[in-house]
Amino acid sequence: MSAPAEHFESAERQHQAAELGMWVFLATELMFFGPLFLGYAYGRWSFSEGFAAASRHTDVVIGTINTAVLLTSSLFVALGARAVKLDRGAAARVLLLCAAGLGAVFLVLKGLEYHDEWREHLVPWLDFRFARPHQHAAAMFYFLYFGMTGLHAVHLTIGIAVMVVFAVRLGSGPVARLENQIDMGALYWHFVDGIWVFLYPILYLVERHG
Amino acid sequence: MKVSSIQLLVAVWVGLLVLLALTTGSAYVPLGIGNTLINLAIATFKVALIAVAFMHLNRSDAVVRLAAGAAILFLSFLAFLSFGDFLTRPREPAPWTVPQEGAAGGGPYEPSGEAVR
Amino acid sequence: MNALPAEQSLPGKVLHEESYLREGFTLRSWLLTRDHKRIALLYMISITGFFFLGGAAASIIRLELLTPAGDVVDAETYNKLFTAHGVIMVWFFLIPSIPATLGNFLIPLMIGAREVAFPRLNLASWYIYTLGGIFVVITLIAGGVDTGWTFYTPFSTLFSNSNVVLAVMGVFIVGFSSILTGLNFIVTVHRLRAPGMTWFRLPLFVWANYATSLILVLATPVLAMTLSLVAFERLTHIGIFDPALGGDPLLFQHLFWFYSHPAVYIMVLPAMGVASEIIPCFARKQVFGYRMMAYAILGIAIIGFLVWGHHMFVSGQSMYASIAFSLLSFLVAIPSAIKVFNWTATLYKGSISVSGPMLYALGFVGLFTIGGLTGLFLAATALDVHLTDTYFVVAHFHYIMVGGTVMAYLGGLHFWWPKIVGRLYPENLARIAAVTIFIGFNLTFFPQYLLGAWGMPRRYHEYAPQFQLLNEFSSTGAAILGIGYLLPLGYLTWAMLRGARAPSNPWGATGLEWETPSPPPKENFAVIPRVVRGPYDYHPSGASAPSGASAEPQA
Numbered sequence: 053m054s055a056p057a058e059h060f061e062s063a064e065r066q067h068q069a070a071e072l073g074m075w076v077f078l079a080t081e082l083m084f085f086g087p088l089f090l091g092y093a094y095g096r097w098s099f100s101e102g103f104a105a106a107s108r109h110t111d112v113v114i115g116t117i118n119t120a121v122l123l124t125s126s127l128f129v130a131l132g133a134r135a136v137k138l139d140r141g142a143a144a145r146v147l148l149l150c151a152a153g154l155g156a157v158f159l160v161l162k163g164l165e166y167h168d169e170w171r172e173h174l175v176p177w178l179d180f181r182f183a184r185p186h187q188h189a190a191a192m193f194y195f196l197y198f199g200m201t202g203l204h205a206v207h208l209t210i211g212i213a214v215m216v217v218f219a220v221r222l223g224s225g226p227v228a229r230l231e232n233q234i235d236m237g238a239l240y241w242h243f244v245d246g247i248w249v250f251l252y253p254i255l256y257l258v259e260r261h262g
Numbered sequence: 263m264k265v266s267s268i269q270l271l272v273a274v275w276v277g278l279l280v281l282l283a284l285t286t287g288s289a290y291v292p293l294g295i296g297n298t299l300i301n302l303a304i305a306t307f308k309v310a311l312i313a314v315a316f317m318h319l320n321r322s323d324a325v326v327r328l329a330a331g332a333a334i335l336f337l338s339f340l341a342f343l344s345f346g347d348f349l350t351r352p353r354e355p356a357p358w359t360v361p362q363e364g365a366a367g368g369g370p371y372e373p374s375g376e377a378v379r
Numbered sequence: 380m381n382a383l384p385a386e387q388s389l390p391g392k393v394l395h396e397e398s399y400l401r402e403g404f405t406l407r408s409w410l411l412t413r414d415h416k417r418i419a420l421l422y423m424i425s426i427t428g429f430f431f432l433g434g435a436a437a438s439i440i441r442l443e444l445l446t447p448a449g450d451v452v453d454a455e456t457y458n459k460l461f462t463a464h465g466v467i468m469v470w471f472f473l474i475p476s477i478p479a480t481l482g483n484f485l486i487p488l489m490i491g492a493r494e495v496a497f498p499r500l501n502l503a504s505w506y507i508y509t510l511g512g513i514f515v516v517i518t519l520i521a522g523g524v525d526t527g528w529t530f531y532t533p534f535s536t537l538f539s540n541s542n543v544v545l546a547v548m549g550v551f552i553v554g555f556s557s558i559l560t561g562l563n564f565i566v567t568v569h570r571l572r573a574p575g576m577t578w579f580r581l582p583l584f585v586w587a588n589y590a591t592s593l594i595l596v597l598a599t600p601v602l603a604m605t606l607s608l609v610a611f612e613r614l615t616h617i618g619i620f621d622p623a624l625g626g627d628p629l630l631f632q633h634l635f636w637f638y639s640h641p642a643v644y645i646m647v648l649p650a651m652g653v654a655s656e657i658i659p660c661f662a663r664k665q666v667f668g669y670r671m672m673a674y675a676i677l678g679i680a681i682i683g684f685l686v687w688g689h690h691m692f693v694s695g696q697s698m699y700a701s702i703a704f705s706l707l708s709f710l711v712a713i714p715s716a717i718k719v720f721n722w723t724a725t726l727y728k729g730s731i732s733v734s735g736p737m738l739y740a741l742g743f744v745g746l747f748t749i750g751g752l753t754g755l756f757l758a759a760t761a762l763d764v765h766l767t768d769t770y771f772v773v774a775h776f777h778y779i780m781v782g783g784t785v786m787a788y789l790g791g792l793h794f795w796w797p798k799i800v801g802r803l804y805p806e807n808l809a810r811i812a813a814v815t816i817f818i819g820f821n822l823t824f825f826p827q828y829l830l831g832a833w834g835m836p837r838r839y840h841e842y843a844p845q846f847q848l849l850n851e852f853s854s855t856g857a858a859i860l861g862i863g864y865l866l867p868l869g870y871l872t873w874a875m876l877r878g879a880r881a882p883s884n885p886w887g888a889t890g891l892e893w894e895t896p897s898p899p900p901k902e903n904f905a906v907i908p909r910v911v912r913g914p915y916d917y918h919p920s921g922a923s924a925p926s927g928a929s930a931e932p933q934a
Contacts, residue, residue, distance in 0.1 A: 058493065058494070058902075059492060059493040059494035059495075059498070059571070060571075061907075065570060065571075068323070068570055069496045069497075069566050069569075069570040069571070071322065071326060072325060072326055072329065072565070072566045072569055072570060073496060073497060073562060073566045075322075075326045075329040075330055076329050076562045076565055076566065076596055077562060078329075078330070078333075079329050079330065079332055079333035079596060079597065080333075080558050080562070080596050080597070080599075080600045081600070082333040082334070082337065083333050083336070083337065083596075083597055083598070083599075083600035083601050084600035084601070084603060084604050085604070086333075086337045086340060086600070086601060086604070087340075087601055087604040087605055087608065087634050088604060089337070089341075090337075090340060090341055090344060090630075090633075090634065091608070091619060091630065093341065093345070094344075094348065094627065094630055095619075097345075097348070098625065098627075099625065112286070116282070116286050119282055120279060120282060123275065123278045123279060123282065124275065126275075126312060126316055127271060127272065127274075127275040127316075129316070130266070130271050130315070130316040131268065131271060134265050134266060134268075134271070137265050138265060176615060176617050177615040177617070188618060188624050188625045189625065191617055191618065191624075192617060192618060192619060192625070192626070195611075195615070195617040195619065199611070238316070238317075239317055242312050242313075242316045242317045243317075245312060246308075246309045246312050246313070249305050249308045249309050249312070250305050250309070252285075252305075253285055253289070253301035253302070253304075253305055254301075257285065257286065257289040257297070257301055258298075259297070260289040260290050260297075261289065261290045261291060261292040261297075325569055332593075332597060333597065336597050336684055339684055339685055340601070340633070340634075340637050343633075343685065343687075343688065343700065343703070343704070344630075344633040344637075346697070346699065346700045346703060347629065347633065347688065347691075347696050347697045347700035348627075348629075348697075349697075350697040350698075350699040350700060351695070351696070351697035351700075
């Protein structure tokens with residue numbers, strides 16, 4: 053590990069500080085998503101049939117594929133962070149770029165999904181139409197759907213950019229100097245994946261059998 | 263320095279995909295409230311796997327694990343006490359409220375469009 | 380002091396002997412600083428500006444309320460004034476006040492560190508605060524917002540004709556400033572304590588700011604999302620908060636108060652920390668029940684997350700939820716009461732000197748007690764039905780936030796001013812100002828308890844004529860209070876420029892911050908201390924042992 057910043061007495065201390073800092077930040081992110089989950093729970097309880105009807109119109113094929121894509125990207129990030137610890141810069145570059153690539157695949161698929169939903173008049177405020185009697189509940193469902201997946205996509209985009217930057221920086225200079233940062237970036241990536249793990253069933257799998 | 267083996271990471275990934283298949287598949291079986299419970303349980307387990315195997319939460323010291331748990335705990339305060347209100351309140355729509363599910367409703371939803379100002 | 384082994388001083392680095400104030404005089408050296416002490420001063424300047432801006436709004440309010448008729452401003456303008464007062468005072472003054480100024484300055488010093496964990500994040504938090512402030516100023520220039528600082532739906536989302544979206548964006552932005560400050564403090568206290576500085580040797584000021592930071596990081600993001608939902612709802616009318624479309628205004632209230640109740644503990648816990656530093660020093664006595672004080676701080680922070688529904692007793696919330704929240708609110712009073720008892724017990728048989736800081740601290744304890752007790756009145760559901768939305772509530776929270784937090788903030792400013800600027804302020808003026816503020820404060824706000832109990836509603840620009848006499852007292856008090864606040868602005872600034880040079884420890888206080896020069900050098904300590912004793916090692920005879928820092932190499 054490279055020399056610590058001035059105010060840390062050792063590199064180990066700095067790593068511990070970075071780790072705690074990132075987890076505290078992730079806790080704040082979870083609290084930030086929290087109200088959306090609460091709003092969803094309220095809507096689901098309040099309009100159980102309306103939410104189910106709305107959920108059946110989501111594209112479960114893309115949603116499932118996207119979930120698998122993200123889970124795989126997490127694997128690549130975990131492998132990449134591991135490679136950094138083992139000082140294998142070239143391997144780490146490839147792995148992190150693959151993860152970023154999978155993230156991009158997710159975003160492309162999501163974009164296609166959003167486009168289809170717009171064409172099917174499922175975007176609230178943009179000529180939204182839904183069969184009675186569930187039109188209000190569906191509007192709320194899709195408000196939450198676009199809100200939560202949109203916020204998730206913003207976070208994912210930041211994650212992709214961060215991974216690309218890491219991959220570029222791994223190309224020059226000692227690998228060890230990036231270990232802390234890449235560890236923290238990995239934590240962020242896994243968190244974003246974890247959010248999606250919950251978004252998927254609550255948005256795509258409500259009464260699918262109906 | 264402790265690093266996880268490639269086998270472990272890949273095994274966890276396979277496990278996550280299996281759980282994905284399970285959650286998706288079970289959604290097509292009518293199980294009433296069971297579907298929701300299964301999905302949430304599987305999601306929780308997947309996140310736990312990610313947290314331990316990928317985020318190394320088991321290797322972190324206590325305060326880090328506390329940070330991870332704190333947000334979940336306090337969100338659950340928000341959820342429990344808010345739902346404590348929602349569930350124990352009678353729901354009596356006002357005359358001008360759009361009728362609840364099942365009844366003949368108003369026209370197709372149209373956002374009011376006009377801004378308030 | 381003997382030098383410590385190399386790993387405890389910065390190897391090969393020239394330590395600055397000069398004060399942090401002399402490390403560069405350019406604007407750039409201030410605006411791009413990573414020194415927590417300079418960032419503290421940047422915050423201090425900003426929040427002082429906002430304090431007087433919020434105070435200006437209050438002045439117009441009190442002017443209007445001098446007479447029963449609504450003759451100074453019209454109703455809508457009045458609404459905009461109390462909204463501006465609330466938004467500015469809560470988010471741009473009270474919440475950052477002690478943590479971002481005194482906390483930023485003192486926490487690394489108190490724990491024996493050279494810096495906070497993430498210095499650049501610290502600077503970023505000030506810039507984010509400033510950006511939020513710009514949004515709020517723009518909102519004011521654009522005509523203000525009239526929803527009250529609480530932004531209740533459906534008025535804010537459906538009916539208000541004012542700049543709601545601009546205002547919530549400003550608050551959203553400043554929230555991230557708070558979150559970063561809290562994150563920084565948590566990591567700093569966990570990871571940067573000097574050798575021997577165990578948790579139970581930490582000054583209570585550090586405990587208080589640590590607990591505050593827990594609240595900052597857990598509660599503020601919920602506010603950010605809630606205000607985003609208000610903005611979206613206002614723009615798109617989906618109906619999440621609109622009962623006509625199946626939504627629920629109480630969903631907003633639950634989300635809003637889930638943050639805003641813990642927010643009041645963000646505002647009061649650091650003040651309690653300040654009091655716990657001042658009182659032992661000027662009573663020359665160990666704090667009574669140090670451990671209980673620390674546990675009480677944590678207890679307030681945690682239980683404070685469970686009581687928000689007491690703001691919603693008359694909102695239509697379920698009776699059962701109200702009962703639960705009422706009971707929990709009674710519970711949260713217990714750790715606060717423990718602290719008041721312990722401060723009192725600290726004074727008992729102490730060797731008390733009535734200095735400026737001590738006057739503020741004593742004022743804090745008394746006024747916080749009154750404010751806290753009246754909070755219990757409001758926590759009783761049946762009483763709250765009559766008192767809610769009256770001036771009783773206004774008096775209650777001003778006793779805590781102004782009588783409590785502002786007094787503690789001023790006390791802390793005075794106590795640590797010699798450390799911060801390296802010069803002594805005129806003590807007699809400080810005493811006069813403290814007494815003026817105390818008198819002005821009580822004259823302003825005590826009548827409001829009576830007004831509220833007799834039924835005068837809050838947030839109205841006119842009132843029934845029988846309330847006029849008490850309102851006249853209140854407005855007169857406000858004028859006195861304003862003068863009181865201007866005094867320290869004057870003499871503390873004067874002291875900064877012309878005061879007598881201060882020694883390291885003008886008060887004979889314990890704490891690592893007093894063992895470094897006044898003002899401290901950029902790296903805080905020439906040599907990182909090793910702590911061997913607990914805090915508050917005072918002796919009533921007047922002598923104080925140093926906080927236990929010694930230069931012995933680690934065993």
